[in-house]
Amino acid sequence: MLKGIGASDGYGIGKAVVIDEKKPEYISSKAEDAEKEIRRFEKAVEIFRNTTQKKADVIRREAGAYHAKILEGHMMMLADPFMQDEIRGMIKTGVCAEEAVDSACDMFVSMFSRVDDELTRQRAADVDDIRLRLLRILTGVSDAGLDRITENTVLVMKNLTPSLITGIVKGKVAGIVTECGGKYSHAAILARALEIPVVSGVRDICSVVSDGIMLAVDGFRGECIAEPSDAEIAFYTEKRKVCCEGKEQLNSFRSKETFTLDGMKVKLSGNAGIPQDIYEVRKYGGEGIGLYRTEFLFMNTDGIPSEEEQFEIYKNAAELMDGREVMIRTFDISAEKNISCSRLIKEKNPELGFRAVRYLLEHEEIYRIQLRALLRASAYGNIKIIVPFVTCPDEIRRVKAIIEELKCELDASGVRYDKNIRTGVMIETPAAGIAADLLARESDFFSIGTNDLIQYIMAADRDNAAVAYLYSPYHPAVLRMIKHIVDVGRKNGLDVGLCGEAAADTLLIPVFISFGIKEFSVNASAILNVRQEIGRWTKVQAENLCRQIFSCETEREVYDLLKKNARDNI
Amino acid sequence: MISKSVKVVNENGLHMRLAGIFAGEMSKFKSNTVLLVRNNRINAKSIMHIIASCVKGGTEITIECSGADEQEALARAVELIESGFGE
Known part of the structure; x- marks a missing residue:
């Protein structure tokens, strides 16, 4: 499995043609x-x-x-x-x-x-x-070898250029895989318009793959498989067929709200990692921004992003979403990864190290800038603050104390902000999950971050291929943990939202509905799919399936049972 | 020389497509047109200049026209920006 970024949705299978640019x-x-x-x-x-x-x-x-x-x-x-x-x-x-x-x-x-x-x-x-x-x-050098394209070609190249994509005869190219490029390149925009699946950012793909090799492209997940097995080919061929048929039907979900089959309202929001994502979320009819990651602010700067810069960005998000919820996660940064100006601390185990709220509470000067910008921006819409990587109640207490101090400051200088701004915890460590009842007293809401939660519960690094089989949302331990968090949240009267890749996994939707989760946040491109899937289940149906799921003992059993009961067999 | 300040209403600012329309329209006039963006003077007839100056949505800019048809050029420029290019 080769990982990249999904730059244009869809599935494709075909023979590779490596383009020399x-x-x-x-x-x-x-x-x-x-x-x-x-x-x-x-x-x-x-x-x-x-x-x-x-x-x-x-x-x-x-x-x-x-x-x-x-x-x-x-x-x-x-x-x-x-x-x-x-x-x-x-x-x-x-x-x-x-x-x-x-x-x-x-x-x-x-x-x-x-x-x-x-x-x-x-x-x-x-x-x-x-x-x-x-x-x-x-x-007088001719074009880059587009003459080699035959039926069902998967193009492989370093960079996708707009002129190249328009040189492609529609219908012949089943997919495109590139080493560089992003979702917002003109080439990617054109590919989406032409409905050609694209996976970008796959490292070394041009040297790994040579002409004639079979490639399966999954533009939804941003993955491709070189030399897929017969079973995988059949799997992707079927997915492709259903996807093409479903696309038109799916478009009808754009302007709709999200309901279960028996009419329970669910809030389906979108994730954002950079400001442009907000436009995509709006395009697909997201009902809010359920997770706005703010680390991008460090991408182009050597120092700490200023309060003014942050304020403008948060305010803009709040205004764009026009009263709908914008849940902004405070910096998940560490000295090593993000802040080049501070002294480098080499950590043996950065994932278990000095990051996010741990780092920010020791570097309050950075945190204060962000929280002040968030408070000021809250006057312009419906902003909520998510604190990441919390493990114990005193962390969230300290964050809230800083927020209260900042509110007094703003009051004193007559600056407007949302006096009822809500602050919640991102539950993504086992400690936060198990002791959720203690955190509930300090939080206004919970947001379950499944990506990290799975990694820490299973003690399996998601980027380590050797233990990848453990990194799965279908593990009984993971599902039990999520259920526990939702139960505790509900008992304490808190809203509990779910984000991370698992939230967009249509197989798991009935499980989450049966837990009583009413807020999901997924990547923009997954919104329509998830909305459709939620509408396929009643609470009772979901609960019946979930009871069986909880009697399963292994990840495989859970997966097989969900697969067997899947409403959409894409 | 005449000038006027306007606010860019398009969400994504003067990105490539709009920069192209704007530069194209301004090129139809004899007058020189300059956009004052932050502290930079941008040649309004150059799509490359406009793109590189990265005029985002909500930015306040000043349009300066000078030449024989400066009235008409400024009126057209203001109309384009204020109408959000009709989008």
Whole structure:
């Protein structure tokens, strides 16, 4: 199993074609006749425009005018006076057209890459795409081997570029696997519009896989399997079929609320790890943000993100969700991973180490900035604070004491905030789970973080393949723990939400419904699936199945029984 | 030279597609148009300049036009930004 990020939903199986996207080589020569060289450049631009316009026309037909604009944007970028002057200016100094294009593009790539904004940084990929195509035209090197595509091809490449994806004949490419790139690249957006499954960020895929090898691509989970077994091929073929049929039906769930079959209201929210995720959650009809991870704030900075910067981001989230709940998890950071300015502490066991609330309570100056920003932002919508990695009640007590102090500060300076802002605990350690009754006295709500909870209950590192069989939500120990937490929460009158990968596992939905969980938070792309699945179960049906589940003794038995009773056999 | 301050209403700011429309429209005028974003002066006829300046939604920007048709250019620029490009 090769892990990456799901950049475009769907399932696909086919034979690998590895695309070589190397920049065509050219000899940087002094151009004798600058005028002639400029004409050569102009000719290349003209060819670029013609081929790009053709591709844009295809996209307009297949995916609509909105998406065709991405390619038209490439034409505009190249026609840009700033870009043109740069290239022409260089040619006039005696540089050949290839080198002028190459270094002008370099300049723009580094200009875009420096900006502190994910969307803008992704535009660097567009400039790279333009460069590649222009250099191909100038050097006469043909396209990257798209002629090798036959029926059911899975393309494997370093980077997916918009022009490449539009060069693909729809229906022939079953899926795409890339080493680099993210969900917000233009290429990924186009892939989603064309409904081609994409898994991005799979390390070394180009060297691991060679032409002709079978690949199964799971764009939902961001996984692919090289040389799948017959059983796996049958599994993914079936999934693909059902997925295509289900897609249309699923779309009808976008604007709906979430109910069980017998009419119990469930709140189905979406997760966010960067601000752009919020737009995706809204797109899929998420009823709130159930988990907003804030560590991204450390990605582009060497220091501590300022109160103003944080305030703007939290406020923006609150406003975008327009009164719906935005549950923001405070930093799950450690000195080693996030804060390059502080002295490095090498930990033998960082997962069990000095992180999240433990770290923040020792570095109150960092925590105070975040909590103050959260309080200020709470005036603009419905913000709730989740404290991660809690193991004992005094931690949450100390956090709440800081919050109370900050409230007094804000009162004194007349700054608005939500006076009833609620603070809850992310239950993700066995200690927090077992002693949930003690934490309940200090918390306004519980949010069960299944990803870490499973890892700590099973004492199995989820990234260690040798113990991966233990890292599973179907283990009786895991299910008993979740049930315990929900029971304790309910007894104490707390709302209990569930997040993590398990929350989006449709097999487990009846189990969670029978526990009485009424709040789920899943990745945006899973919202419609989960909403549909919740609507397939009544409480009584779920409870009947759950009783049998609790008599199972092994993970396998649980899985098999859930599978046998699955409503959707995707 | 005339100028006016406006607020960018599009959620995602002046991203590539909108930057393209804006630069394209401004190029139709003879006047030079400059966007003042934070402390930077951005050539409004350059899609690359606009993208690189990363104008986010909600940002207050000042549009400056100078030239023979500056009235018309400024009116069009303000109209585009304030209407959210009709989106």
